[in-house]
Amino acid sequence: MKLRNLLLIALTVVAASPLFAQNGKPLFPEMPGMVSYTYRASFAKDVAATLDTLQKLGIKDMEFSNLFGKTAAELRKLLDERDMQCSSFGVSYDEALNKTMQVGENAKTLGAKFVRVAWIPHDGPFTLELADKTIADFNTIGATLKDEFGVSFCYHNHGYEFEKYKRGTLMDYIIKKSDPKYVNFELDLLWAFFPGGDPAKLLRKYPTRFKLMHMKDLRKGVEGNLSGGTPVTNDVALGTGQLNIPEILKAAKKSAIEHYYIEDESPSYATQVPQTIAYLKSLTY
Incomplete structure (x- = not known):
């Protein structure tokens, strides 16, 4: 009896040791999507070959903010041939406001559920007056896209709104004052952190307003500001920078995020993207 108890104790100790511990539940089991801007240099040379490269990485979901010389129909055909999709279509503020019908038609042709704007033209600090104009414009754009094309409009933060x-x-003001029926948001992690914000707190504060996410990390040691700009070499592989990615993803899982996209503006994207994918796969609860 004593020997049996000793064996049970020994087995319990071994099972509890880190070497024999079972992996937890995957925190991010799905394959993320990709922002076309990450592979912008490659897409500019050969769209089909770049899509082949992404397909080999396992990427199926794309956010395009450039048609790279193709029509929307031509790009859709290339995606369909590879069993890939474009879920979000990014355009400029001017295009969204002044060419809304054309933007909506292109988004519909691409099969995109979302149209996204990522920059509000401005000189100097972002102001309350500009925020009010932006809200009015976004409500108008969003209403047309939703009512005419069944497409949702999202604004992608870029740092200066903080x-x-x-x-x-x-940024809080824009979220609260815009019409949630027609305006929602894409959370860019770096551009929420860089100006002093907290991406996880934003997701918890507005759990229903963020529908899309740009997953990116900021090089350690880089100090942020409200400019909305930093050298592209400050984009690093997820998990190697300053952001608490696991905390953000835990908050995201309880939010309304529908699509997660890797965005890496660095010239080292070819090596950093696979590193980011491997990091995401390694995360557990």
Whole structure:
């Protein structure tokens, strides 16, 4: 009896040791999508070959913000041939506002569920007056895209909107004042962190407003600001920079995020993207 108890104790100790510990539940089991801007240099040379490269990596979901000389129909055909999809279509503020019908038609042809704008033209600090104009424009754009094409409009933060305003920021102001029926958001992790924001807190604060996510990390030691700009070499593989990726993903899983896209603006994207994918696969609860 004593020997049996000793064996049970020994087995318990061995099972509890890190070497024999079972892996936890995967935190991010799905394959993320890809932002076309990551492979912009390659797409500019050969769209089909670049899609082949992404397909080999296991990427099936794309966000395009450039048609790279193709028509929407031509790009859709290339995607269909590879069993890939374009879920989000990025355009400029001017195109979204002044060519809304054309944008909607292209998005519909691509099969995109979302149209995204990632930059609000401005000179100097972002202001309350500009935020008010932006909200009005976004509501108009979003209503047309939703009512005419069944496409949802999202704004992608870029850092400058985190100017302080009352007890929050102008980003808070835009989220609260825009019509949730027609306007939602794409959370760019780097451009929320760089100006002093907290991506995980934003997701918890507005759990229904963020529908898309740009997954990216900021090089250690880089200090942020409200400019909306930093050298592209400051984009690093997920898990090697300053952001707490696991905390953000845990918050995202409880939010309304529908599509996750890797965006890596660095010239080292060819080596960093596979590193990012491997890191995401390694994460567990």
